Amino acid sequence: MCHALEDGVVRSDLRSSFGSSTTTAGGVPLTISLTVTDTANGCGPYAGAEVYLWHCDREGRYSMYSDGVTGENYLRGVQEAGDDGVVTFTTIFPACYSGRWPHAHFEVYPTLADATGGGEPVSTSQLALPEDVCATVFAVEGYEQSMQNLSQVSLQRDMVFSDDGADQQLVAVSGDVDAGYTATLTVPI
Numbered sequence: 467m468c469h470a471l472e473d474g475v476v477r478s479d480l481r482s483s484f485g486s487s488t489t490t491a492g493g494v495p496l497t498i499s500l501t502v503t504d505t506a507n508g509c510g511p512y513a514g515a516e517v518y519l520w521h522c523d524r525e526g527r528y529s530m531y532s533d534g535v536t537g538e539n540y541l542r543g544v545q546e547a548g549d550d551g552v553v554t555f556t557t558i559f560p561a562c563y564s565g566r567w568p569h570a571h572f573e574v575y576p577t578l579a580d581a582t583g584g585g586e587p588v589s590t591s592q593l594a595l596p597e598d599v600c601a602t603v604f605a606v607e608g609y610e611q612s613m614q615n616l617s618q619v620s621l622q623r624d625m626v627f628s629d630d631g632a633d634q635q636l637v638a639v640s641g642d643v644d645a646g647y648t649a650t651l652t653v654p655i
Contacts, residue, residue: 475582476544479556480519483529483540491540493524493558494603495646498593498637502551502574503654511551512574512655515588516581518544519555521570524608526563526615544581559595559603559647562612567624568595574655589655592635594627599639599647606643 474484482490498519502512520542522528529538541560545553562568573587580586597616604612621627627635641647 475518475539475542476546476578478543478545478554480541480543481556481558483538485539487538489535489538489540491523491529491558492608493560494606494609494643496557496559497554497646497648498557498570499552499554499648499650500572500593501650501652502547502553503652504551505654509654511549512547513549513551514577515547515551515553515655516544516575516578517547517553517572518542518575518581518587519553519557519570519572521557521560522563524558524561524612526561526611544578546578559609561609562600562604562615562619564615565619565625567619567621567627568600568612568616569593569626570595572653574653589653591653592626593649593651594621594624594636595649596636596639597621602643603647 502515503509504512527535529535529540547553569592571592574589575581575587600616637649637651639647639649
């Protein structure tokens with residue numbers, strides 16, 4: 467999915483488009499922190515791993531692909547894991563669109579050249595957001611359609627998470643609507 471991305475995609479703050487567009491995605495603030503571990507190396511930190519993360523906006527649209535936002539590239543970016551294997555993205559809480567549990571996509575690459583130049587990821591996955599936090603966020607103005615969509619899906623029926631109910635993909639979340647949320651997940655590679 468991360469084939470030949472534009473200059474500017476390597477960043478930690480995903481809220482604004484980069485390049486010729488200056489559009490910023492609105493929504494409840496969310497920080498996503500992933501700890502990438504190397505299972506071949508005793509589950510120690512995967513230092514230097516490149517993570518490409520992307521998700522929909524609060525209306526359920528994907529920049530670059532959905533009608534109305536094909537000229538935007540917000541809510542997507544690449545970041546290099548530090549010596550501790552951690553990458554942290556500043557973004558907004560994604561919507562719940564029809565038929566899918568609220569989530570974010572990510573791919574892990576061995577090098578920046580692979581991540582930005584069309585290389586093969588070593589892992590492709592999604593993270594799932596907890597139902598109680600989703601219900602709180604979706605009561606906020608701008609997320610109205612998400613509340614209805616959330617009532618029609620479950621982790622057990624979601625086409626991606628149904629295999630294990632998102633046991634390995636459900637993030638831990640702290641925070642609140644006003645200050646924003648932080649979601650954390652360990653990603654074994």
